[in-house]
Amino acid sequence: MARILVIDDNADLLDMMRLILAQRGGHQVVLSADPADGLSKALADPPDLAIIDVMMPGITGYDIVRRLREQPQTAEMPILILTARGQPIDRETALQVGADEHMAKPVMPADLLAKVDELLARRRGAPEEGAGRVLTLLSLRGGVGVSTLVANLAVVLAGGEPDVVALFDMNPASGQLALHLRVKAERTWASLRDTSPDPALLEQITTRHASGIHIVAAPFSPLYADRLTGPTVEAVLAFLRGRFEAVLVDAPPLLNEAAMAALNASDLIFLVLSPEVGAVQAALAALHALREVRERLFLVLNQVQERPPLPAAAVERALKRSPDALLPFEPAHRTALARGIPLALEQPQSPYVQALHKMAVTAIERLAASGG
Ligand SMILES: Nc1ncnc2c1ncn2[C@@H]1O[C@H](COP(=O)(O)OP(=O)(O)OP(=O)(O)O)[C@@H](O)[C@H]1O
């Protein structure tokens, strides 16, 4: 929810804006029918975003934007010009005087809300504001517990706070991550056909779980794998990191163009393995292939079996590196998955979840040390 100031001399339009922004969008709305009053409101208590009309008695919307840009407290405030003047020259003028966006009336509520979200995200996503962190979890060997880890780490990182963590399931095979959370996703990334999807569509493919964790789910049908290209992955991640503090990526077990796009956008890459010879070989291959981003790699040894085929010491010898985190065997995962409730939500005291807390602290320290 954001605080949005609307300045427009048309009372009907203000009523409609209240309906769209407050009722539908859930934002807090401040309305002003008088341009001079609107300007002083904006300067006295800058909103998160201002929507301003152009043609008004006394002072135009363009003048208001210029005045706002002169003052430090509103110099960077997102401003949307919403006007009946819809010619290209009008748009150009709006941007030139310092508005961030221009939309022509009449506007569709969904388009307006999407634009508002985009502007707010752009603001949040601005580097000086601190964009969300992208954490990618990866294994080149299946079944080592990556998706389980993603779902539980999300719960741990959110710490009970809603709308701060998002998940992106890049695995094209049958929407497994949504299953971990029993999320019924109406839309998935299979809806992406365009390499630069617009924010409204990205919004639609993001499903909210009851816990307040959001997920861009993978399609149930494995036939859409090709829809995830490098550019679509970049677009999804840019969108999510603009809105959430942490974005966890469940990467596929390969290093194709889409996976590399995710890794390139990642602040930290969790390479997951289990103490088993196949998983060790896959980890060695990944460590070699990703040697150039070595300093962003975080090694996780997850004990998916009760009796590990290899002792931890043998794994370390083979990798010539000790894991950054150790996750213990946890039989309760099986029932957690069957019920679609991650262990971290129901059994926060379990040793696995406690180990995740410890891992999260180490990872956050690592991010801070790398200047992130
Ligand atoms: N620490 C653990 N202890 C016990 N079982 C675990 C542990 N971590 C994961 N598992 C179990 O291992 C199985 C595989 O887990 P998961 O689906 O998360 O792996 P994955 O690496 O995502 O696999 P996939 O390659 O299919 O995507 C699941 O049954 C899960 O409950």
Ligand SMILES: [Mg+2]
């Ligand atoms: Mg998985």
